[in-house]
Amino acid sequence: MSPSRWLAILASLAVLAVGVSACGSSDDSTSSSSGNLSGQIAGAGSTAQEAAQEAWIAEFENANSGATISYDAVGSGGGREQFIAGGVAYAGSDAALEEEEGELEKAAKRCSPGKLVEIPAYVSPIAVIYNLEGVESLQLDPETLATIFNQEIDTWDDPAIAKDNPGVELPDTRITPVNRSDESGTTENFTDYLSKVVPSVWSYEVSGDWPVKGGEAAQGTSGVVEAVTAGDGAIGYADASQAGELGVATIKVGNEYVEPTPEAAAKILEESPEAKALAKTPYMFPFELDRKTESQGTYPIVLVSYLIGCTKYDSADEAAIVKGYFNYVISSEGQEIAAENAGSAPLSASLAKKIQPAVDAIEG
Amino acid sequence: MEAHTDTTTNAGQILAAASGGRRRWGDRVFSNVAVAAAVTILALLAGVAAFLLIQAMPAVTASSSDLPGGKSLIDYIAPLAFGTVLAATIAVALAVPLAVAVALFISHIAPRRLLLALGYMVDLLAAVPSIVYGLWGIFVLGPAAVGPMEWLEQKLGFIPFFEGPASVTGRTMLVAGLVLTVMILPIVSAVAREVFSQTPRKLQEGALALGATRWEMIRMTVLPFGKSSIISGAMLGLGRALGETMAVTIILSVSGIVTFNLISQANPSTIAANIALDFPESTGLAINTLIASGLVLFAITLVTNLGARAIIARQNIQ
Numbered sequence: 001m002s003p004s005r006w007l008a009i010l011a012s013l014a015v016l017a018v019g020v021s022a023c024g025s026s027d028d029s030t031s032s033s034s035g036n037l038s039g040q041i042a043g044a045g046s047t048a049q050e051a052a053q054e055a056w057i058a059e060f061e062n063a064n065s066g067a068t069i070s071y072d073a074v075g076s077g078g079g080r081e082q083f084i085a086g087g088v089a090y091a092g093s094d095a096a097l098e099e100e101e102g103e104l105e106k107a108a109k110r111c112s113p114g115k116l117v118e119i120p121a122y123v124s125p126i127a128v129i130y131n132l133e134g135v136e137s138l139q140l141d142p143e144t145l146a147t148i149f150n151q152e153i154d155t156w157d158d159p160a161i162a163k164d165n166p167g168v169e170l171p172d173t174r175i176t177p178v179n180r181s182d183e184s185g186t187t188e189n190f191t192d193y194l195s196k197v198v199p200s201v202w203s204y205e206v207s208g209d210w211p212v213k214g215g216e217a218a219q220g221t222s223g224v225v226e227a228v229t230a231g232d233g234a235i236g237y238a239d240a241s242q243a244g245e246l247g248v249a250t251i252k253v254g255n256e257y258v259e260p261t262p263e264a265a266a267k268i269l270e271e272s273p274e275a276k277a278l279a280k281t282p283y284m285f286p287f288e289l290d291r292k293t294e295s296q297g298t299y300p301i302v303l304v305s306y307l308i309g310c311t312k313y314d315s316a317d318e319a320a321i322v323k324g325y326f327n328y329v330i331s332s333e334g335q336e337i338a339a340e341n342a343g344s345a346p347l348s349a350s351l352a353k354k355i356q357p358a359v360d361a362i363e364g
Numbered sequence: 365m366e367a368h369t370d371t372t373t374n375a376g377q378i379l380a381a382a383s384g385g386r387r388r389w390g391d392r393v394f395s396n397v398a399v400a401a402a403v404t405i406l407a408l409l410a411g412v413a414a415f416l417l418i419q420a421m422p423a424v425t426a427s428s429s430d431l432p433g434g435k436s437l438i439d440y441i442a443p444l445a446f447g448t449v450l451a452a453t454i455a456v457a458l459a460v461p462l463a464v465a466v467a468l469f470i471s472h473i474a475p476r477r478l479l480l481a482l483g484y485m486v487d488l489l490a491a492v493p494s495i496v497y498g499l500w501g502i503f504v505l506g507p508a509a510v511g512p513m514e515w516l517e518q519k520l521g522f523i524p525f526f527e528g529p530a531s532v533t534g535r536t537m538l539v540a541g542l543v544l545t546v547m548i549l550p551i552v553s554a555v556a557r558e559v560f561s562q563t564p565r566k567l568q569e570g571a572l573a574l575g576a577t578r579w580e581m582i583r584m585t586v587l588p589f590g591k592s593s594i595i596s597g598a599m600l601g602l603g604r605a606l607g608e609t610m611a612v613t614i615i616l617s618v619s620g621i622v623t624f625n626l627i628s629q630a631n632p633s634t635i636a637a638n639i640a641l642d643f644p645e646s647t648g649l650a651i652n653t654l655i656a657s658g659l660v661l662f663a664i665t666l667v668t669n670l671g672a673r674a675i676i677a678r679q680n681i682q
Contacts, residue, residue: 047644075644101648176532176629181618183645208645209432216533216629217617219641223502227617230507231532 037324038066039317045071045079045092046305047220048185048239049122053092055341060328067321076185076305083308084110089322090309092121094185096278096286097308104280107308114312117362118284119355121329122305122338123345125265126190127240128249131228132156134171139164141252146194146201148235149177150212156233164252171233178227178236179210181217189289189303190237196291197300239303240265241343251301254294262345264299269351271295283311283358302345311361320364327359413662420656422649432642432650441657443622447537447632448661451612452605454541454626455548460598462545463552467590470553471560472582483557490550498614501543506534506615513538513627524624531629535617538626543611548601555597559590592679599672606665609636635661 043053050073057069074082076093083091084106096118097104108116128145130138135156140148144160147153153160157170180187187210194202204211218227221238228234228246240248240260250257258264268289275288291300307326313319328334335346347355428436470483510532517528563586571581618633618641633641635657643654 075646077645077647081647174529174532178533181613181616181633182641185645209642213619213621214630215617215619216531216535217619218535219613223614226502227533227535230502230534233532 037064037317037321039315039321040068040070041089041318041321041325042087043069043071043079043090043092044074044082044088045308046076046094046122046185047073048094048124048303049073049092049305049342051342052122052338052344055337056325056329056334059334059337060325063328064321064324067324069321069325075183080107080308083107086110089313089318090307090326092305093308094188094303094305096275096284096306098278104278108280111310111312114310114363115281115361116284117281117309117311117326117358118279118286118306119326119330119358120269120285120287120304120347120351121307121326122303122342123266123269123347124303124305124343125240125260125262125299125345126186126237126301126303127243127260128235128237128251128301129225129228129243129246130235130249131232131246132171132173132235133232135168135247137165137168138247138249139252139257140249142194142197143201145249145251146198148175149179149194149215150202150204151177151214152201173233176216176231176234177212178216178218178224178231178234179212180221180224181210181219183208184220185303185305186221186237186239190301192289193291193301237301239343251299253298253300254296256296258297258299260299260301262339262343264297265302265345266348267295267298268293268300268302269304270348271298283361285355285358309362312363316364319362323359323362323364326362330355330359416655416659416662419652420659421652423652423656426649426652430649431653432646437653437656440653441635441660443620443632444635444638444657445660445664446622447618448606448634448636448664450624450632451537451541451544451616451634452602454537455544455605456598456602458541458545459548459552459601460594463549463597463601464556464594466549467553467556467560468582468586471557472578472586486550486553488550489546490554494547494608495610495614497543497547498611501539501611501615502535505543506536506539509534509536509539509542516627525626527625528627529629530627531617533617533629535615536627536629537616537631540612540616540631541626543615544605544608547608547611548604551604552594552597552601555600556590556594559593560586563589592676595675595679596672599668602668602672603665606668607636607661608634609640613637613640 050071053071057071060069061067071092076095079088079091080093080097080103082088084103097107097116128140132138140161141164144164147160153175155172155174157172162170185208188206188208191202191204191211192206195204195206210217216227216231216234218224221242224236224238225242225244225246228236248260250259269287271293272287272290275286278284278286286306287304289300289302289304293300307329309322309326313322330347330352332346332349332352338344339346423431423437428434431437431440433440466486470479474482510530513530513534513536516526517530520526521528567585567589568581571585576584612634616631616633616637617629618637619630620633621630622632623630639654639658643651646654
């Protein structure tokens with residue numbers, strides 16, 4: 001037989017072999033060393049929490065060298081779904097568990113015979129960022145903000161903007177409002193703020209999908225920041241920590257214009273009531289953010305992201321790590337680390353104290 | 365005809381006799397392996413189609429108020445399908461003439477030394493990951509296109525394509541189409557180049573001998589000879605452009621509307637980009653809806669491919 005024929009046979013066998021071969025991998029679970037906790041758990045969810053989760057996990061694993069935690073930033077919805085399906089030990093979510101589609105019920109079932117735990121862990125102010133040549137500072141009241149984003153104002157020298165900014169020379173540049181093109185918790189919180197505070201101007205439903213057609217849209221926080229940076233006259237909304245060199249508008253709350261500082265953002269949780277209807281166990285702390293607050297020094301456009309877990313797990317190791325990890329996250333040290341690495345607003349001491357029993361209830 | 369069959373049979377028998385049973389054994393293995401490979405492809409395709417159909421069903425049967433945005437499935441997918449076809453059409457319309465010119469240059473005009481290097485270069489374009497094209501699109505091409513797009517709006521604004529107002533960030537359908545053009549250029553030109561260079565020498569020399577200029581020779585021999593390769597190359601490119609995800613996701617400022625205006629900030633999204641954007645935060649029925657849109661993309665690609673086959677088959681008969 002000629003060599004070329006052999007080659008043909010070999011080639012076809014190779015093709016088959018590639019098709020058939022499967023990758024096998026085995027999970028090495030426990031290996032304890034110096035730390036007091038050991039084992040491996042997985043979490044999934046919010047992309048907003050990603051930077052903070054990375055920092056928390058690194059520090060936690062440093063302190064407990066036997067423990068391994070992985071966090072997959074698949075998005076809040078995906079995280080809640082995986083948690084309910086039992087795929088991950090905890091979820092990070094930009095929204096509290098809801099009644100819709102039986103979500104709360106299914107989540108409770110997943111934790112049975114234990115109980116659901118839901119605690120705020122990550123609070124991030126959402127800044128209104130803008131790029132307007134020659135304008136160093138910008139003040140906006142909620143109504144003007146809403147009319148800018150629903151595209152009713154076309155140029156920056158509009159009287160509505162001018163009345164908020166006495167003494168500032170506004171150019172006649174066209175306004176380009178920039179929104180997220182992907183579904184996101186940032187959009188949901190921003191539209192929630194507008195629809196609560198100025199419902200007469202902002203008539204759209206609250207949703208993670210931007211509701212207004214015809215604006216400039218960009219993918220992810222980085223995409224929005226890039227689009228605003230690129231376009232003169234552009235204005236958008238993004239995590240305050242990502243604003244960089246861009247101008248940040250101050251928003252009118254009560255009688256003053258408030259900057260999106262971590263302190264002002266953390267304050268909203270103290271002003272807001274808990275959403276009792278969504279708290280099915282004593283260990284759940286969903287908040288109904290009081291966007292309409294007029295209290296001094298409070299910044300109402302914030303994103304609050306939760307950690308969701310159970311009080312009981314199949315293995316004691318797993319429960320111990322979840323407990324240890326949640327404990328670390330809400331500790332002042334954990335909150336500081338998140339503030340440094342992700343620009344979030346640390347939980348206030350009184351709030352941390354209030355949610356501590358939820359973490360203590362985990363049987364680890 | 366009869367004699368011809370006889371000879372081949374005889375030749376086969378002689379060969380078989382000469383190499384003994386080993387040849388038949390080898391033949392059997394080879395044909396079985398080949399059949400298995402072919403069946404695998406069919407099974408894969410059927411599996412993907414079945415997955416799309418089954419997963420899309422809940423969205424098809426659900427009432428429109430439960431779907432994302434409270435719109436009917438058709439209202440949801442139609443603008444996406446429009447955007448997908450629009451972006452791919454721009455890319456193919458710009459890429460094909462350019463690719464044919466590049467292929468002609470390489471196969472018939474370029475000096476020998478330049479030819480190899482240029483060929484490699486064009487092929488290298490295909491090796492750049494699409495996400496890199498996406499980043500190049502938003503950081504370089506987009507901002508650079510802002511000025512020219514304003515010019516288009518001012519000078520050619522009467523054409524619906526350039527109605528404006530021109531985007532200030534450059535993340536428009538036109539820029540997305542241009543990036544797709546660059547991405548499919550190597551595929552289209554590689555296919556055309558291969559066939560152009562196989563144009564029978566005697567045809568070309570005959571044309572030149574009859575007094576044709578180089579351009580006339582190319583027009584009368586090379587282009588007709590390569591016509592079906594240009595079409596199949598264009599269809600391959602179209603397939604890639606229809607399904608391209610990352611570059612469009614990053615570049616395009618999407619708004620869910622239907623418009624032919626290529627230079628404004630409000631553009632229709634594409635099916636693939638929309639799936640990439642919305643999947644991470646979707647649950648339940650929203651995922652089924654996205655998969656239903658994927659099914660539509662699958663159908664569009666299938667129809668264009670079948671169309672291309674039909675065109676090529678007709679060409680070959682002529």
